[in-house]
Amino acid sequence: MDHLRRLGNRITIPIPTDESGFTGRECPNCKGYFKVQFGTGLKGKNLPCHCPYCGHVADHDHFWTEEQIEYAISIAIGDVTKALNKDLKKFEFNHKPRKPFGIGVSLKVKPGRPTPIRYYREKQLETEVTCSRCTLRYSVYGLFAFCPDCGQHNSLQIFNANLELAGKMLDLAMSASKEVAERLIENALEDCISAFDGFGRELCRMQAEKSTDADKARTLSFQNLSRVRQTLMNLFGIDLADALTSEEWNMVIQAFQKRHLIAHKMGVIDEEYVRKAGDIHAIVGRKISIQEEEVRGLINLLRKLGSCLSQKIQSATEES
Numbered sequence: 001m002d003h004l005r006r007l008g009n010r011i012t013i014p015i016p017t018d019e020s021g022f023t024g025r026e027c028p029n030c031k032g033y034f035k036v037q038f039g040t041g042l043k044g045k046n047l048p049c050h051c052p053y054c055g056h057v058a059d060h061d062h063f064w065t066e067e068q069i070e071y072a073i074s075i076a077i078g079d080v081t082k083a084l085n086k087d088l089k090k091f092e093f094n095h096k097p098r099k100p101f102g103i104g105v106s107l108k109v110k111p112g113r114p115t116p117i118r119y120y121r122e123k124q125l126e127t128e129v130t131c132s133r134c135t136l137r138y139s140v141y142g143l144f145a146f147c148p149d150c151g152q153h154n155s156l157q158i159f160n161a162n163l164e165l166a167g168k169m170l171d172l173a174m175s176a177s178k179e180v181a182e183r184l185i186e187n188a189l190e191d192c193i194s195a196f197d198g199f200g201r202e203l204c205r206m207q208a209e210k211s212t213d214a215d216k217a218r219t220l221s222f223q224n225l226s227r228v229r230q231t232l233m234n235l236f237g238i239d240l241a242d243a244l245t246s247e248e249w250n251m252v253i254q255a256f257q258k259r260h261l262i263a264h265k266m267g268v269i270d271e272e273y274v275r276k277a278g279d280i281h282a283i284v285g286r287k288i289s290i291q292e293e294e295v296r297g298l299i300n301l302l303r304k305l306g307s308c309l310s311q312k313i314q315s316a317t318e319e320s
């Protein structure tokens with residue numbers, strides 16, 4: 001049984017990557033599917049893997065997909081069958097009858113049909129991320145995720161990438177015609193505020209269990225800054241405005257109010273705006289104006305707010 005013995009009691013089967021070099025993974029806890037590019041993140045042996053969706057941590061060996069396991073088993077069975085066929089071949093014999101009318105005996109080994117290899121294709125995912133902390137390349141469904149290597153959540157990274165994109169829209173606005181420029185500036189304003197909203201919501205949703213009211217923390221909106229500042233104080237005991245001077249905070253409030261007018265009132269100033277925005281130039285019934293540098297200023301302030309919020313929420317919940 002030389003051929004079989006040579007296989008040993010362990011067969012290593014390399015799992016192929018997809019065309020971009022990614023390997024599919026499946027969380028043993030939530031069954032979520034994601035992909036990583038091995039070798040791009042943390043270096044070292046026996047590093048654990050973090051599920052990007054539920055945060056479950058386990059050895060990399062626990063994250064094979066069902067298709068990969070079936071593929072590996074089919075290859076292993078193929079190898080064993082081949083070795084077995086070769087070994088059995090040695091037992092073939094053919095005794096011809098010595099005398100006429102005698103009985104001849106023979107054994108002929110017919111190799112069994114080869115087991116088909118269960119090939120598979122990795123799935124297409126929606127967001128590809130390069131972790132800002134450990135440089136691992138991974139891809140996931142949806143947008144927000146934990147890094148499978150270092151476990152860092154990507155919410156702040158995604159938020160900052162969105163702010164950068166809004167900055168690029170402002171760059172475009174500078175070389176565009178007046179009407180297009182106005183629209184680009186308004187869209188950039190809208191985009192950075194909805195990015196802040198998405199980021200803030202995700203952050204609170206993740207830490208909801210550690211707040212004073214988990215249901216409320218899960219459904220928080222970040223579109224109304226004054227309100228959310230108060231709510232964050234109640235839920236996590238943190239002050240959102242700490243990151244900014246009071247003048248800066250007022251600038252952000254005004255930008256949020258302008259966005260509210262543009263989104264819901266076709267940009268025409270109303271009583272509510274005058275009351276809430278602290279804009280001394282505002283006249284009811286006139287059109288609001290928003291300048292490119294105003295949105296650039298907002299982007300910088302949101303960057304500060306974002307990193308401060310992320311830090312504060314995490315340290316507030318670690319203490320508790």
Ligand SMILES: [Zn+2]
Pocket residue numbers: 027028029030031032051052053054055056
């Ligand atoms: Zn999971």
Ligand SMILES: [Zn+2]
Pocket residue numbers: 041131132133134135136147148149150151152
């Ligand atoms: Zn990472």
